[in-house]
Amino acid sequence: MNSSPLKTTEAAPTLNRRSFLTKGVAGLGAAALWSALGSKSWASTATAASEAPETSDINFGMIALTDCSPIVIAHEKGFFKKYGINAKITKGANWAAIRDNLSTGSIQATHMLLGMPLASTMGLAGSPKKPMVIPWLLNRNGQAITLKTELKGKVGADPKALKPFVDAAKKLGEPLSFAMTFPPGTHALWMRYYLGAGGINPDKDISLITVPPPQMVANMKIGKMDGFCVGEPWNARAISDGIGFTSVTTQDMWKDHPEKVCAFTEEFAEKNPKTVKAILKALHEASVWLDDMANRPEQCAIVSKATYINCDPKTILGRLQGNLDYGDGRKAQDEFYMHFSKRNCNYPQPKYAKWFLSQYRRWGLVTGTPDYEGIAKRVMRNDIYEEAMKEIGVTHGGLNNDSETLFDGVTFNPAEPEAYAKSFAVNSLKG
Numbered sequence: 078m079n080s081s082p083l084k085t086t087e088a089a090p091t092l093n094r095r096s097f098l099t100k101g102v103a104g105l106g107a108a109a110l111w112s113a114l115g116s117k118s119w120a121s122t123a124t125a126a127s128e129a130p131e132t133s134d135i136n137f138g139m140i141a142l143t144d145c146s147p148i149v150i151a152h153e154k155g156f157f158k159k160y161g162i163n164a165k166i167t168k169g170a171n172w173a174a175i176r177d178n179l180s181t182g183s184i185q186a187t188h189m190l191l192g193m194p195l196a197s198t199m200g201l202a203g204s205p206k207k208p209m210v211i212p213w214l215l216n217r218n219g220q221a222i223t224l225k226t227e228l229k230g231k232v233g234a235d236p237k238a239l240k241p242f243v244d245a246a247k248k249l250g251e252p253l254s255f256a257m258t259f260p261p262g263t264h265a266l267w268m269r270y271y272l273g274a275g276g277i278n279p280d281k282d283i284s285l286i287t288v289p290p291p292q293m294v295a296n297m298k299i300g301k302m303d304g305f306c307v308g309e310p311w312n313a314r315a316i317s318d319g320i321g322f323t324s325v326t327t328q329d330m331w332k333d334h335p336e337k338v339c340a341f342t343e344e345f346a347e348k349n350p351k352t353v354k355a356i357l358k359a360l361h362e363a364s365v366w367l368d369d370m371a372n373r374p375e376q377c378a379i380v381s382k383a384t385y386i387n388c389d390p391k392t393i394l395g396r397l398q399g400n401l402d403y404g405d406g407r408k409a410q411d412e413f414y415m416h417f418s419k420r421n422c423n424y425p426q427p428k429y430a431k432w433f434l435s436q437y438r439r440w441g442l443v444t445g446t447p448d449y450e451g452i453a454k455r456v457m458r459n460d461i462y463e464e465a466m467k468e469i470g471v472t473h474g475g476l477n478n479d480s481e482t483l484f485d486g487v488t489f490n491p492a493e494p495e496a497y498a499k500s501f502a503v504n505s506l507k508g
Contacts, residue, residue, distance in 0.1 A: 172289070
């Protein structure tokens with residue numbers, strides 16, 4: 078471990094309510110009782126106990142992606158312990174395993190694609206129906222679409238340039254293959270949106286496959302795919318390995334888009350509200366630490382370990398500092414690099430759920446009009462977020478219902494998600 082957990086000052090021993098009631102006060106003299114309570118009154122001791130997490134031992138799930146960092150840093154730097162959480166972190170093999178482990182309770186909180194709690198709550202795309210909640214967005218930005226090196230110099234940032242290659246392969250009966258990480262997840266929707274903007278239907282014109290994030294580079298290396306969408310560091314790794322280049326980053330597509338979340342089952346959140354808020358408080362401190370750019374090298378040293386991402390820290394660091402090399406001669410200093418706290422990053426905006434639902438509608442993952450308002454309200458728990466931040470005196474940017482315009486010039490109005498879903502020429506609408 079590169080740094081020790083935060084040091085805490087040892088408090089005088091306290092007498093908890095259970096031992097007080099079990100032993101009684103008969104055997105304790107006034108002096109002994111006062112000594113046991115230290116300088117705290119019985120009332121203040123009882124209040125402190127009542128604010129403690131209902132469940133202190135929490136197993137967090139994560140996938141080997143840079144945006145797992147808030148959970149890892151909260152653990153490694155002692156922020157979870159500060160708020161009474163004894164954290165354990167378990168790396169999942171793929172997103173389906175993460176979902177299943179959260180559903181069964183073997184993990185209680187997890188790093189997750191924003192779309193996954195929506196899909197689980199609705200029972201979409203093979204997800205068993207299990208209501209989940211999002212009280213915290215872990216990060217914005219920081220994903221990309223990588224294309225194989227054979228397309229370098231032929232396709233840049235505009236997906237329309239990709240269409241002739243897609244059409245030619247389809248005519249030969251050998252459609253091009255593109256990968257994402259989970260059917261209703263963020264990477265799937267970024268890839269679908271990118272292809273759709275190029276006049277390519279992902280359900281008819283290409284083969285869209287599911288590959289776990291750490292396996293993307295290896296699968297491209299052996300020729301199993303022509304492109305993929307995934308989080309960092311695997312896009313940067315494809316460039317360093319000489320097998321691919323970045324066509325667009327997801328922040329090129331949508332500035333400050335939402336990405337990963339910290340998710341819980343609805344049942345766990347209802348039974349353990351203090352635990353959930355304690356976790357959010359720790360994640361806040363970790364996220365503020367992460368957005369101090371002076372800490373980015375240490376972040377990479379920690380999260381790059383085999384226990385977590387298992388990747389060279391140098392491969393992770395460049396894009397975290399906004400140094401963007403697309404691998405095809407284009408370079409940029411990106412002000413919209415992955416961030417974890419600033420610009421109201423963590424607020425679980427209901428409008429983001431509505432955007433995802435609009436894309437599920439567009440691509441036929443739902444039949445008929447979904448309950449945009451009801452599902453967004455049930456899953457995106459900004460009420461929990463606001464309570465937790467209020468308790469530690471954090472000021473946030475609050476609710477945002479502004480429209481969002483993506484790189485194709487199409488504007489999403491959160492007040493009209495169904496009209497938006499039906500507005501695209503390239504679609505797989507059902508019902």
